[in-house]
Amino acid sequence: MRRQIAELLESKKFIELRALLKNMEPIDIAELLEELPEEDLPLLFRILPKELAADTFVEMDSDQQEILISFFSDRELKEVMDQVYLDDTVAIIEEMPANVVKRILKHADPEMRMRINGILQYPKDSAGSIMTIEYVDLRRDMTVMDAFTRIRRTGVNKETIYTCYVVDDNRTLLGLVTVKTLLLSSYGDIIEDIMEKNVIYATTLEDQEHVAEKFSKYDFLALPVVDMEQRLVGIITVDDAMDVMEQEATEDIEKMAAIVPTDKPYMKSGVFETYRKRIPWLLMLMISATFTAMIITHYEEALGALMVLSAYIPMLMDTGGNAGGQASVTIIRGLSLGEIEYRDMPEIIWKETRVAVCCGITLAVANFVKLMLFDQVGVLTSLVVSLTLLAAVLVAKLVGCTLPIAAKRIGFDPAVMASPFITTIVDAISLMIYFQFATLILHI
């Protein structure tokens, strides 16, 4: 495909090129444009039919959008931006440098400019910041026929027409009616009689993560957004909710891996940017390991007396870390899917204790057998290592399951309480247990 298009471009067969592109999805064209040399970008873009061009523009990444805008005449820029839905306009503006933003806003009409500025004022990651204002609104005294007339007249520029919202003169949200309901009703039916009155909505300042949860819980295609006075100010569509879900899952995963989360895809981030996202936690966790060093130094003599003990330190650390990581990651995911709440804490601790005992005994026995048969370090040493293993798993699972819930309770992000963090704590505790057991059992 890419080669075919490059050839058509080369031989200037623009009509064939247009015919070919016309049948493609905007996102596929956008991906294709990304692969082409920069100087071909404006030419190819101008070949596209107007509406497809605008849809493609929305799907491009911000670097490419910026390049294209720099090639656009003022009229072209206005033409493209007029075709773009408001939520996409806002998303584009958020990524552009100030001078480009100025250019875009200059060519928007005053009402649009006001609306864009309105949305830009909502905090990042709030429902208001991702909503669009292109929806179909109806009045309660309309008939189904009136509603269809309104949809036909205004629907072409709306992001979705399938859920229509019923408002009064103050724009207070009264209800909603789906096109399915409209189609299955008689033309003479009154909207008020067929509308769904118990509308689930988001408020402008609500966290986008909650919004996405509502979508996945209730299977909506769109969700209305209201302000403090219950007035309808916009809607969020399911495709944006999916993006939020994906983005939030990525953020959680990054935090669990001790990375400062970022919106930027990996392949688009520079080396220094990636470095900046990773070094803070690495540094902090490294310094926290001071405790383990202190503990070992403290027991240096004991260790010197029985060097074999040092051989099992990495195994104990890793197993503790893994066991704790399993518990914490399970809890973190459960919290972020809304499956786990604070009040479940006693039940979780009780369950993790039992799981930890089962896992710990299995591992300790397996380890004891291995130490006796293969490493042949003697019963007492095998016992010390295996008992420490059991204790480490128990501590790790308990720390792993309580910390994320506790973090959430005091308003911290639970995702940070994943393996790396847990490991650091568990390491110190299990080392202490190790040397305690060694002192007790081996009398060193």
Place this chain on the structure above:
Amino acid sequence: MRRQIAELLESKKFIELRALLKNMEPIDIAELLEELPEEDLPLLFRILPKELAADTFVEMDSDQQEILISFFSDRELKEVMDQVYLDDTVAIIEEMPANVVKRILKHADPEMRMRINGILQYPKDSAGSIMTIEYVDLRRDMTVMDAFTRIRRTGVNKETIYTCYVVDDNRTLLGLVTVKTLLLSSYGDIIEDIMEKNVIYATTLEDQEHVAEKFSKYDFLALPVVDMEQRLVGIITVDDAMDVMEQEATEDIEKMAAIVPTDKPYMKSGVFETYRKRIPWLLMLMISATFTAMIITHYEEALGALMVLSAYIPMLMDTGGNAGGQASVTIIRGLSLGEIEYRDMPEIIWKETRVAVCCGITLAVANFVKLMLFDQVGVLTSLVVSLTLLAAVLVAKLVGCTLPIAAKRIGFDPAVMASPFITTIVDAISLMIYFQFATLILHI
């Protein structure tokens, strides 16, 4: 709410209770039923209007569904199941014990039974297994008016009516037309002229993860599913795609934390079940740590000569593990979102090398300063530890970024190549480096 309903139940105010429940979303009713004593379940369920009852049934978890079914008369069971969309029926059947499945199938009419069996035959996690067969199909020679008539006549039982699929006599998929297009066209327009011909579809055996990716890429509300002969056999709706996305993200997260993934929510899994999902990796990783023990034992004498070296083993292990985990998790997520491909490997390795050098130097310098000023272990020892740290970070990042891609390349699941696995490898390598440096620099 819960208390209010319990009180109404207690005082047998069923009419008020029904009025209250009627306005709630099915999933909210299902969650409420979960909290009530088992014996109230059938009563409360029977109060619900028929359609709402069926929708609520779908949202309940399988234990509760099973309890309800055991209370149902045969007629009730048939009434509920007749209201349920086919994809939900299949999902319910998959969770039920054999005798309940038999009862459900016995009361389905023969055609439905055939269809259910048809879908049950698709492999787990395939597009075929999550599709529904309730969609609106149109013929290309229909007018828009004909299309509306068909939607009005058959739409009430369809899971979505907003995307209609155009098929020929052999049910070959020819195109699609959205209700938006229909509403914005004239009644006399012919479907063939207004339909979208370049339809993106899934095949029955396609992995559900790919299907979900198509949804998030193209922002569809529904995706047609075709068989080997390009015949339309079903559709997948966006709400199911969202569920798949969420489920796949959870699976990835679990694998990254060395847990055998499961569909069951944490709070519903028993202790033994949870144990079984966690112990295999713990055991395997514990045994893999044999290498670290062997390395330390091998260098026991060197270590004995300079005990201080052992104090920094946990810090080196943890930092290496964290650094490798960051790289691997980033790559795994990129792979599963389709942002990273095999051909990006050289670019990734080059980038990770530079990031690793930056991170490694920062950590090494910070560590060197700390060792000199606070631990006061002398220049040479500080040098050995810091150089090892640099090398460990470098190795960790490279192992972390290459293993997931390599795993994917040979058909393994990249998510398994996350922190726990990487840590085990990196631990062994960095220990060897540590003792090499110690031998070279400290001559022990």
